[in-house]
Amino acid sequence: MKPENRILALSAVFLVLYASPARAHGMKIFATAEGSKISGYAYFIPKGRPKNVLITVFDSAGNKLGETRTDEQGNFTFVATKRCDHVFVLNNGDGHKTRFVVSAEELPESLPGEKTPSINMAPSAAPVPTIGKSNFSATDEDKVAAAVAHQIRPLREQLDRLESKIRTDDIVGGIGIIFGITGAAFYLLGRKNRGK
């Protein structure tokens, strides 16, 4: 290996060692509904949260439902008035743009809006499946749903983070691919030169 290439190789190794896998960039939103209140936050993937940025809320058809802003901690809330998919869109203005969908199923059934083929509708047609359920009113169900949502929120946050995490395998694999391409380029150039 030539000295110049040795230097570059060393620098590459240096960068790999000092770029810890957790450090990356990208922006995401996380949100869950508890009752009709949707709360969440925007975050950058290595760390940090965008403060005082505008988040626009649309339904799944692209109609604007409203706007909200992140506070000093990067948190935001939005009160749903319709039971439909809520699409949260954050455009940071510098090329970062991200969206997150809170699906209609997460919102309480007491809200007006798109009637999903909900379990609640079934009993009126066929009273048999109501066993064990008849004691609950719609508000009770909303309360249970809110409690469950509250309990599983940390899990969902963790899953969301794991999905966007950058693993050492990815870094090493990518470098391997680049070295492979380099080898292939040598092969092709060598074949061309032999042909001459």
Add this chain to the structure above:
Amino acid sequence: MHIPTGVLSGQIVVATSALAAGGVALGLRNITEEKVPRAGLLAAMFFVASLAHVPLPGCSAHLLLNGLAGLALGWAAFPALLVGLLLQALLFGFGGLDSLGANTVNMAFPAVLTGLFIRDIIAAGGSGRKIFFAGFFAGALPVLLAGLFTATTLYCIGDPFLVTAGAIFLAHIPVMFAEGIVTAFAVKFIIQTKPEIFYQRELQTNET
């Protein structure tokens, strides 16, 4: 500064991909056997440099190293950065496949300009301070240019140019400094140890 997936319109995707393809074709013709390992190593450095996060409150920015790639590779920076960006999109989720052409042009064209204009200044030699400053600008200016190009691309899909350019510029001031200093030290080091990397043209004519 990677434009994420799903942001650009179809026409822009086609136009930027065509531009990128042209740059890559020019770059591939430019790659000699001697340049292959260098291109591979700079692609690898560019690929991992995006993980070197520059800490600053409220924003997210990272090193680009496209200036260094331009100095060492010239037009060959196009294929090298394309490979780096493709892998960043596939493995890290930075940028996207539909914006790959746009990102390649936005990163690689400033690199090529640096190679064309600043490499000769460095190759001309001079005092250590001059080399250091030339290296600093070779690192910092491509970041600024890449930001302006990205803002222009986003302007084409309807974002207000000044607001976008301003936001990118503010987020990248620390990056420009970090990049400038890293590139300046790299250039100084290369000048002291293996200066031929910067004046290949004369070297080739001497050999033939």
